[in-house]
Amino acid sequence: MDAIQQLAKAEEQADELLNEAKKQTRKEQEESDKRIAYFQEEQDENEEKRKQELREKFDEEFRNIKEPLMEKTQKEVEQLQTISPEMREKALGLIINKVVNEYGN
Incomplete structure (x- = not known):
């Protein structure tokens, strides 16, 4: 009878150890999951x-390229706006003659 009680007690202790190991494993898994979630975040x-x-870097590079071009374009527009109507007519006539001579024949 004493051996049966010892065997039962040993089984009980083994179950307790197994349950404790399962708890510890779950706890470690939860901590691991938290660390993984924190790392991912x-x-x-x-x-x-x-x-x-x-x-921000690309925006700055774009601005650095764009601003000088805008300034240059604005200066060219202003310069073209100062051309007299007579000069415009003469230039238009030259363009028309060139187009007609090249594509008209």
Whole structure:
């Protein structure tokens, strides 16, 4: 009888150890899941920051290219607006003659 009680007690202890191991495993899995979620969130934030930095960099590069071109174009427009009507008529006549001579024959 004593051996049966010892065997039952050993089984009970084994069950307790197994249950404790399962609890510990679940706890570690939950902690691991939390760390993974935190890491993923951190990666997402870093990726979003990097995207924003690239957008800002490209916007700045675009402005650096665009502004001089806009200034040059504006100066050319202003210069063209100062051409007298007589000069415009003469230039238009030259263009028409060239087109007619090249494509008209």
